[in-house]
Amino acid sequence: MSDKSDTKQAASRAPVSQRAFTVEKPKDTTGIGSQVSITIDDREIKVPVGATILDAAKELGIHIPTLCFHDDLCVAGVCRVCVVEVEGQRTLQAACAYPVTAPINVKTHTRKVRQARRHVVDLLLSKHYGECYACVRNNNCELQSLAKEYGVDHFRFGHPDAPIYDPDESSYSVHRDMNKCVLCRRCVRTCIDLQEVGVLDAAHRGVESRIETFLDKPLADVVCINCGQCVNRCPTGALKANDPTDDVWAAIDDPAKHVVIQTAPSPRAGVGECFGLEPGIPLTLEMNTALRRCGFDRVFDTNFTADLTIIEEGTELIQRLHTALVQKEPVALPQFTSCSPGWVKFIEHFYPEMLPNLSSAKSPQQMFGAIIKTYYAKVNNLDPKDIVSVALMPCSAKKFECNRPEMNDSGYKDVDYGLTTRELARMISEAGIHLPEVPKSPFDDPFGQETGSGVIFGASGGVMEAALRSVIELVCGIKVEDLYDHADIIPVRGFEGVKYAEITVPDVGPVPDILAHLVPNWDWLKGATLKVGVCHGTANAKKVLDDIRAGGKFSECHFIEFMACPGGCLGGGGQPIPTTAEIRAARARAIYSEDDRSEVRKSHENPAVLELYGKFLTDGPCGEMSHKLLHTGYVPRGKYIP
Numbered sequence: 232m233s234d235k236s237d238t239k240q241a242a243s244r245a246p247v248s249q250r251a252f253t254v255e256k257p258k259d260t261t262g263i264g265s266q267v268s269i270t271i272d273d274r275e276i277k278v279p280v281g282a283t284i285l286d287a288a289k290e291l292g293i294h295i296p297t298l299c300f301h302d303d304l305c306v307a308g309v310c311r312v313c314v315v316e317v318e319g320q321r322t323l324q325a326a327c328a329y330p331v332t333a334p335i336n337v338k339t340h341t342r343k344v345r346q347a348r349r350h351v352v353d354l355l356l357s358k359h360y361g362e363c364y365a366c367v368r369n370n371n372c373e374l375q376s377l378a379k380e381y382g383v384d385h386f387r388f389g390h391p392d393a394p395i396y397d398p399d400e401s402s403y404s405v406h407r408d409m410n411k412c413v414l415c416r417r418c419v420r421t422c423i424d425l426q427e428v429g430v431l432d433a434a435h436r437g438v439e440s441r442i443e444t445f446l447d448k449p450l451a452d453v454v455c456i457n458c459g460q461c462v463n464r465c466p467t468g469a470l471k472a473n474d475p476t477d478d479v480w481a482a483i484d485d486p487a488k489h490v491v492i493q494t495a496p497s498p499r500a501g502v503g504e505c506f507g508l509e510p511g512i513p514l515t516l517e518m519n520t521a522l523r524r525c526g527f528d529r530v531f532d533t534n535f536t537a538d539l540t541i542i543e544e545g546t547e548l549i550q551r552l553h554t555a556l557v558q559k560e561p562v563a564l565p566q567f568t569s570c571s572p573g574w575v576k577f578i579e580h581f582y583p584e585m586l587p588n589l590s591s592a593k594s595p596q597q598m599f600g601a602i603i604k605t606y607y608a609k610v611n612n613l614d615p616k617d618i619v620s621v622a623l624m625p626c627s628a629k630k631f632e633c634n635r636p637e638m639n640d641s642g643y644k645d646v647d648y649g650l651t652t653r654e655l656a657r658m659i660s661e662a663g664i665h666l667p668e669v670p671k672s673p674f675d676d677p678f679g680q681e682t683g684s685g686v687i688f689g690a691s692g693g694v695m696e697a698a699l700r701s702v703i704e705l706v707c708g709i710k711v712e713d714l715y716d717h718a719d720i721i722p723v724r725g726f727e728g729v730k731y732a733e734i735t736v737p738d739v740g741p742v743p744d745i746l747a748h749l750v751p752n753w754d755w756l757k758g759a760t761l762k763v764g765v766c767h768g769t770a771n772a773k774k775v776l777d778d779i780r781a782g783g784k785f786s787e788c789h790f791i792e793f794m795a796c797p798g799g800c801l802g803g804g805g806q807p808i809p810t811t812a813e814i815r816a817a818r819a820r821a822i823y824s825e826d827d828r829s830e831v832r833k834s835h836e837n838p839a840v841l842e843l844y845g846k847f848l849t850d851g852p853c854g855e856m857s858h859k860l861l862h863t864g865y866v867p868r869g870k871y872i873p
Contacts, residue, residue, distance in 0.1 A: 265279070265280045266278060266279055266280065267279075267280050267331055267332065267333060267334060268334045269284070269287045269331050269334065269335055269337065270334075270335070270336045270337065271284070271287060271288055271291055271293055271337045271338075271339060272293060272337070272338060272339055272340070274291050274293070276290055276291055278290065278331055280331070280332055281330050281331070281332065282330070282331055283306070283326065283327055283328065283329055283330055283331065284315060284317075284324070284326040284327075284329045284331065284335075284337055285297070285300065285313060285326040285327045287331065287337075288326065288337075288339065293339060295313050295315065295326045295339055296312050296313060296348065296377055296380060297310075297312060297313045297326075297327055298310040298312040298313075298355075298373055298374070298377065298413065298415055298466055299312075299327070299415040299416060299417060300313065300327040301417055301420075301464050302811045302812065303421075303425060303464065303797065303810070303811065303812070304417060304420040304421060304424065304425060304464065305420055305424050306327055306328045307327075307328070307415070307416050307417075307420060308325040308327055308328030309414070309415065309416055310351065310355075310413070310414075310415050311323075311325055311347075311351050312348055312351050312352070312377065313325055313326040313327050314326070314344060314347050314348060314351075315329075315337050315338065315339045315344055316337065316338040316339075316341050316343060316344055317329070317335055317336070317337055318335065318336040318337070318338075319335075323343065323344060323347055326339075345381075348381055349381045349382070349383070350387075352374075352377050352378055352381050352383060353383065353386070353387040353388050354388055355374060355413050356374070356378065356383065356386055356388075356390060357386065357387075357388035357389050357390060357391075358391070358413070359374065359390075359391070359410075359411060359412075359413060359467070360390075360391040360393070360394050360395065360410035360411060361374075361375075361411060361467075361468075363375060366411070366468040367468050367471045367474070367653075368467060368468040368471070368808075371808060372466065372467050372468065373466035373467065374413060374466060374467050391410070394408075394410045395409075395410055396408070396409040396410050398410075399449050399450055400473070401449035401450055401451035401452070402449070402450040402451050402455065402457065402473060402631070403451075403457070403473055403630045403631040403634045404455075404457035404459060404472065404473055404627040404628055404630045404631045404804075405450055405455065405457060405459060405461070405462060405470060405471075405472065405473065405627060405804075406470070406471050406472065406473050406474075407450060407469065407470055408468065408469055408470075408471075409441055409442065409469060410469075411467045411468045411469040412441065412442055412467070412469040413466065413467055413469070414433070414440055414441070414442065415466055416433060416442070417461075417464045417465060417466065418431050418442060418461035418464065418465055418469075418470060419431050419432055419433060419442060421460050421461045421463075421464050422460075422461055424770070425460060425768065425770060425797065426456075426458060426460055426768065426769045426770055426795075427769060427770040427773050428454065428455070428456055428458075428577070428769060429454075430444055430445075430450070430453050430454060430455045431443070431444060431461065434447070454580045454581075456573045456574075456576040456577045456580065456628065456769065456795060457572065457573055457576060457627055457628035457630070457631040457804075458573035458626075458627065458628055458769070458795045458796055458803075458804050459472060459573075459626070459627030459628065459651075459803070459804015459805060460796060460797070460804055461804075462627060462804050462808075463802075463804055463806065463808055463809075463810045464810070472627045472630065472651050472653070472654065472804065472805055473627075473630055474654050475630075475648045475649070475650070475654075476650065476654050476657065476658055478648060479619075479621055479648050479650065479658070480658070482619040482621075482647075482648075483525065483526035483527065484526070487617060488617055488618075488619050489528050489529075489613055489617055489618050489619070490526070490527050490528050490618075490619045490621065491527065491528060491529040491530075491531060491603060491607075491618065491619070491620055491621065492522055492527045492529070492530055492531070492621040492622070492623055492650075493531045493532070493533045493536075493596070493599045493603075493620075493621070493622050493623065493678075494515075494518065494519075494522075494530065494531070494532065494533060494623040495533040495595070495596070495622070495623060495624050495625060495688075495689065495800065496533070496534060496537075496685065496686045496687075496688060496689040496800075496822055496825070497624075497625035497652070497689035497799075497800040497801045497803060497806065497818065497822070498518075498623050498624065498625050498651075498652040498655065498805075498806070499513050499514060499515040499518055499821075499825075500513050500689065500801060500818040500819075500821035500822050500825075501625065501652050501801065501806045501807050501818050502514055502518060502652050502655065502656055502666065502807070503666070503667060504807040504814075505652070505653065505656030505657075505660075505666075505807050506656065506660075506665060506666045506667055507667075508667060509817070510813075510814045510817035510818055511817030511818060511820050511821045512821065513821040513822075513824070513825060514666055514667065515825065516671030516672060516673065517666055517667065517669050517670070517671055518659075518666065519671070519672045519673065519674060520669045520670055520671065520672045521659045521662075521664050521666050521669050522659075523672070524662060524664055524669070525658060525659065525662045525664070527621070529675045530674055530675050531599070531603075531674060531675055531678040531679065532674040532678060532679055532680075532681050532685070533595050533596065533599060533622070533623075533685070534595075534681040534682060534685025534686055534688070535599070535678040535679075535680065535681070535685065535837065535839055535840065536595040536596075536598040536599040536602065536678075537595040537684070537685035537688045537697070537834070538682055538684060538685045538697075538834035538835075538837040538840045539595070539598055539602075539834075539840050539843070539861065540570060540592055540593075540594070540595050540598060540694075541684060541694075541697050541698050541701055541834035541835075542701070542745075542834060542835060542840065542844075542852045543592045543598075543852055543853060543857060543861055543862070544566075544568065544569075544590050544592045544698065545698050545701055545702055545705075545852075546746065546749065546851075546852035546853045547566065547590055547591065547592060547853055548566050548590075548698075548702075548789065548790055549746070549749060549750065550749065550853060551563070551564055551566055552564075552756070552789065553749070553750055553755070556755055556756075556759075557755050563587035563588045564588070564788075564789060565588060565762075565764070565779070565785070565786075565788040565789050565790055565791050566588060566589075566590055566789065566790050566791070567585070567588045567589045567590060567791055567793055568590060568694050568695075568790075568791070568792045568793055569589050569590040569591070569592055569593070569594065570594045570595065570688070570694055570794075571594070571626075571628070571793060571794045571795045571796070571800075572594060572626065572628040572629055572631060572632035572795075573626065573628035573769070573795030573796065573804075574769065574772060574793045574794060574795040575589065575632075576628065576631070577769045577772060577795060578772075578776075578793075581773070581776075582776050585776060585779070591858075591862040591863050591864050592861060592862055593638075593861055593862060593863060594629075594632065595685075595688065596622045596624060596629055596632065596633065596646055596649070597632065597633070597638050597645055597646060598860075598861045599620075599622070599646070599678075600620045600622070600633070600638070600641070600644075600645030600646035601640050601641045601645045601860040601861060602678075602843070602860070603618060603620045603641075603645075604618055604620065604641035604642070604643050604645060605641050605847075605860060606843065606846075606847045607677075607678075610677070615641060615642065615643050616643060618643075619647050619648070620645065620646050620647050620648075621646075621647060621648045621649075621650060622646050622648070622649050622650065623650050623651075623652070623655050624649055624650070624651065624652075624800075624803070624805060625651070625652055625689070625796075625800045625801065625802075625803030625804075625805050625806045626649075626651070626796070626800060626803040626804055626805050627651060627803070627804035627805050628795065628804065629649040629805075630649040632646075632649070633645070633646035633647070633648070633649050637863060640859060640860050641860065650805075651803075651804075651805025651806075652803075652805050652806050652807060653805060653806070653807060653808070654805070656807070676839075677839055677842070678839055679839070680831070680837055680838055680839040681829060681831075682829055682831045682832055682833060682834055682836065682837050683718075683825070683826035683827070683829035683831070683832030683833075684696070684697035684700055684701070684826075684832060684833055684834040685697070685834065685837070686822055686825045686826045686829065687822055687823065687826050688800065689799060689800040689801045689818075689819075689822045690724070690798070690799045690800070690801055690818075690819045690822050690823065691724075691725075691726065691765060691766075691767035691792075691794055691798055691799035692723040692724045692725065692730065692765045692792065692799070693799065693822070694792045694794075695720075695723045695763055695765050695790070695792040696719075696720045696723050696724065697833075697834055698790065699711075699720050699723070699734060699761075699763070700718055700720065700832070700833045700834070701833055701834050701835045702761070703734070704833065704835065705743050705746065705835060706736060706739060706740070706753050706756055707736055707737060707738060707739060707740055708738070708739065708740015708741060709737075709738070709740070711833070714734075714737075717827075718832055718833070723763065723765050723792075726767075726798060726812070726815070726816065726819075728766060728767070728768060728770075728771040728774070729764070729765070729766045729771050729774060729775060730764065730765040730766070731762075731763070731764050731765075731784065731785070731788075732762075732763050732764075732765075733760050733761070733762050733763075734760070734761045734763070735758070735759070735760045735761075736756050736757060736758060736759050736760070736761065738757065739752075739753035739754060739756055739757045740753065741753075743835075745835070745841070745844060745851060745852065746851070746852065748850070748851045748854070749851075749852075749853070761789055761790070762787055762788045762789055763788060763789065763790045763791065763792075764785050764788045764790075764791040764792070765791070765792045766791070766792070766793060766794070767793075767794040767795075767796065767797060767798060767799050767802075768794075768795070768796065768797045769795050772793050772795070775791065775793075797815070798812075798815035798816075798818075798819065801815055801818040801819055801822060802815045802818075806818075848860075848861075
């Protein structure tokens with residue numbers, strides 16, 4: 232491995248995780264508001280001091296090719312694809328890493344520049360073992376695009392005729408093939424800077440350089456949290472999600488199997504990008520039709536169990552608050568959300584002493600799997616062993632989650648396969664379906680009733696907003712619209728890395744029937760101030776957890792939403808590539824537009840959820856049956872300690 236001090240220095244830099252969510256202006260070294268003139272290809276523009284040549288070129292609409300550069304990540308300047316001529320400079324300069332501090336004259340497409348870029352691409356190809364037709368990134372590979380752009384028609388410096396490295400297939404979530412790696416270090420910067428996990432680093436020197444894990448161990452044996460953010464920023468096929476589509480097709484083709492699929496909100500907001508649509512165009516109902524044409528027997532809405540999660544997590548929070556405020560007994564607060572499996576793995580690895588703060592509620596994916604192989608199987612006279620439960624998720628970590636050994640409370644593996652948005656898009660294409668052109672159709676009953684609260688789970692702050700909508704109405708006895716216009720709780724929305732809000736309980740109402748088994752009244756909450764936090768991306772999670780350790784502001788919170796991925800699920804590791812702040816914002820707009828159009832916008836008003844409690848989970852939220860199927864760490868009722 233390379234000198235570990237390099238890793239420590241990288242990890243100690245100011246995290247760039249927020250760069251993905253806010254526009255960072257270059258530092259002004261000559262005075263507030265100072266600007267400098269730069270001429271690029273005979274066009275002049277003024278930019279802030281410290282802006283790069285690449286920044287200026289983008290402002291002018293001048294194309295400069297890049298490979299190691301990514302909007303979400305800190306500058307590396309290692310690939311040299313973006314070289315330009317700067318008048319007065321002896322050598323070519325990397326446009327992505329050259330800060331403008333004085334007027335300069337730049338040429339971007341001279342013969343010297345063109346030849347240098349072509350040589351760089353040729354050299355990259357000389358080490359890249361590519362089987363483009365069989366590669367998951369075929370027609371969506373940045374190296375392939377550069378080769379086309381610079382007229383590569385033969386391998387000038389040779390080309391590997393066979394793989395050198397064995398692919399790492401140890402992880403349920405991420406597949407690594409270093410034969411396709413171009414050493415751009417995007418994965419390293421993603422893992423160290425964006426997520427602050429630090430699984431990957433550059434090892435060795437010169438021609439021996441490669442990207443490795445600690446001691447070159449398999450991904451399954453290191454502290455990888457399976458978030459897949461490295462996959463989303465890899466420019467080639469060196470990293471991809473572990474794809475189970477062959478097994479899913481086999482199940483669909485088996486007449487003895489009843490194959491159902493649940494679809495999360497974020498894939499519906501992003502899948503259109505895989506079919507050439509602009510980001511932010513939801514294809515929810517079109518996707519339902521396409522899935523039936525692919526052969527799935529039932530198509531269900533994960534929003535159903537997102538609403539179920541709100542009821543269960545909210546009830547657990549009430550139990551914890553009652554224990555602390557009324558019974559005056561010690562209890563782990565603040566309560567942390569547990570919907571994001573990448574976040575769960577992060578806290579398991581790095582903050583295990585805070586695991587008691589984690590809600591015991593399973594994620595919506597796993598709740599759905601347990602309900603499918605118990606309640607659904609019983610109602611439809613199906614043998615659970617013949618049901619194949621598939622989950623469409625925006626997240627590569629969901630693949631790991633469904634394979635956790637404890638996720639079998641139905642008596643079977645609760646969720647058999649996890650598909651990413653990209654994988655499902657390929658299945659739809661393989662079936663000869665062009666998704667944007669198919670007719671719309673609804674979800675199947677009994678889990679087809681969606682709510683706006685379930686939809687917004689896909690965006691950072693969505694779980695918190697959904698929870699607050701229900702808590703305000705169930706505790707205060709008023710409509711949430713009386714406090715927030717159109718029930719839009721804006722303080723917890725947005726792409727700031729960390730958010731904090733306080734909500735005062737103005738008054739209390741009667742305890743609703745669904746919670747009557749928990750508390751006799753809400754008097755103990757009257758006038759209380761509920762303090763909540765929201766963060767997304769594990770670098771931001773680290774900030775919040777360190778603040779709690781130090782007894783800071785977030786240690787006084789009652790409930791905190793954590794999401795492992797930048798932007799929340801809509802920026803998940805299984806979403807379409809590429810990803811940028813603008814793309815994630817467009818997906819968020821799609822999600823909130825579906826929320827606005829929903830007839831029912833609150834989890835506790837979902838009729839399918841209420842019916843499930845009435846017919847199956849009859850001892851109510853956080854009751855014995857709920858804890859057995861919908862929570863981890865099940866113990867008999869009466870012995871449960873939040």
